[in-house]
Amino acid sequence: MKLSGVEIRWVEMPLRSPFRTSFGTQTVRQLLLLRAVTDENEGWGECVTMADPVYSSEYLEGSADVLRRFLVPSLTGQIDAIAVAPRLRRFRGHRMAKAALEMAVLDAELRARGVSFGRELGAVRDRVPCGVSVGIMNSIPELLDAVDGYLAEGYQRIKLKIEPGWDVAPVRAVRERFGDILLQVDANTAYTLGDARHLARLDPFDLLLIEQPLDEEELLAHAELAEVVRTPICLDESITSASSAADAIKLGACQIVNIKPGRVGGYLEARRIHDVCAAHNIPVWCGGMLETGIGRAANVALAALPGCTLPGDTSASDRYYRLDVTEPFVLEDGHLTVPTGPGLGVTPLPDVLDSLTVKTEWIPSS
Ligand code: NPG
Numbered sequence: 001m002k003l004s005g006v007e008i009r010w011v012e013m014p015l016r017s018p019f020r021t022s023f024g025t026q027t028v029r030q031l032l033l034l035r036a037v038t039d040e041n042e043g044w045g046e047c048v049t050m051a052d053p054v055y056s057s058e059y060l061e062g063s064a065d066v067l068r069r070f071l072v073p074s075l076t077g078q079i080d081a082i083a084v085a086p087r088l089r090r091f092r093g094h095r096m097a098k099a100a101l102e103m104a105v106l107d108a109e110l111r112a113r114g115v116s117f118g119r120e121l122g123a124v125r126d127r128v129p130c131g132v133s134v135g136i137m138n139s140i141p142e143l144l145d146a147v148d149g150y151l152a153e154g155y156q157r158i159k160l161k162i163e164p165g166w167d168v169a170p171v172r173a174v175r176e177r178f179g180d181i182l183l184q185v186d187a188n189t190a191y192t193l194g195d196a197r198h199l200a201r202l203d204p205f206d207l208l209l210i211e212q213p214l215d216e217e218e219l220l221a222h223a224e225l226a227e228v229v230r231t232p233i234c235l236d237e238s239i240t241s242a243s244s245a246a247d248a249i250k251l252g253a254c255q256i257v258n259i260k261p262g263r264v265g266g267y268l269e270a271r272r273i274h275d276v277c278a279a280h281n282i283p284v285w286c287g288g289m290l291e292t293g294i295g296r297a298a299n300v301a302l303a304a305l306p307g308c309t310l311p312g313d314t315s316a317s318d319r320y321y322r323l324d325v326t327e328p329f330v331l332e333d334g335h336l337t338v339p340t341g342p343g344l345g346v347t348p349l350p351d352v353l354d355s356l357t358v359k360t361e362w363i364p365s366s
Contacts (some may be wrong), residue, residue: 022163036104043108046238046295047100048262081106096116111343130309157182222253227290293326
């Protein structure tokens with residue numbers, strides 16, 4: 001396959017309600033959609049970087065810049081998806097930008113071959129149970145209302161965003177009100193090892209896991225924390241590759257892993273992490289980064305792999321957006337259906353995409 005170039009679209013998607021985490025409040029999701037044009041087919045990719053470098057060091061304009069100046073121009077001559085990561089390896093970091101480019105090439109390739117993402121990645125389910133991530137709220141009654149609504153919609157698991165000052169009380173309130181639901185928390189690195197005893201106060205609430213309590217570089221500290229808290233520790237930000245996953249497991253820094261394809265450089269590396277974890281009996285689940293229907297389609301395929309034994313942050317389109325760029329993903333009986341069409345199995349609706357696009361740029365590959 002030969003890549004002629006990539007069209008980047010800057011897309012702005014208003015959120016239905018503000019989404020607050022320990023790293024800030026989102027009201028609009030700004031992201032990049034990529035359309036790879038090859039001599040065989042076109043493919044779509046989604047770059048999940050945020051506008052500001054607050055979740056990781058990557059940010060939207062940085063991703064656009066590295067795609068324009070280094071990544072896309074490296075994909076000259078014959079190329080297939082498996083060769084994308086090795087070609088881009090000499091450029092350090094920028095995993096979300098690399099993931100988006102590999103995803104677009106993989107989509108083009110799979111569409112040409114008539115194979116779905118799910119089949120290519122090794123999906124074993126035709127639908128996946130879905131969890132929902134609930135942001136930090138202004139008050140406990142507001143939180144309880146939100147959780148009540150999501151449970152009524154059928155979500156199978158609730159994840160509460162926490163930070164110092166918003167942790168034990170909201171968890172207790174949700175547990176007391178809703179009883180024996182699947183419940184977990186996500187700290188997005190908001191704590192230090194000095195908070196270990198405080199975090200152990202979450203133990204009585206039988207959480208599925210506590211996600212990324214400490215800084216992303218603190219693998220050893222996570223292992224020490226695991227000696228103090230009984231709640232299983234899940235890593236997100238710390239896991240950037242199959243090799244870092246293997247290290248974290250060996251060190252005892254995590255008992256569960258959140259896989260986000262953007263964070264780890266693409267769906268092919270995501271599958272390797274899945275395989276490493278499966279080999280060590282470490283459960284994994286598919287994280288989310290407020291994707292459009294494009295990223296969601298691929299995430300749902302990943303979530304259907306055999307080792308994804310916990311519900312993912314694979315919510316329906318209407319959790320975040322009134323208008324998605326594709327046909328919306330709709331929750332049915334707490335599940336989303338894994339697309340079966342070639343490639344992602346979904347494409348952007350041209351008029352909707354145009355209405356959400358604020359800028360477009362063509363980057364030739366040579
Ligand atoms: O359902 O897509 C979703 C969002 C799940 O909470 C969620 N994502 O820290 O995991 C996270 C958080 C996030 C969102 C991180 C956007 C980065 C960007």
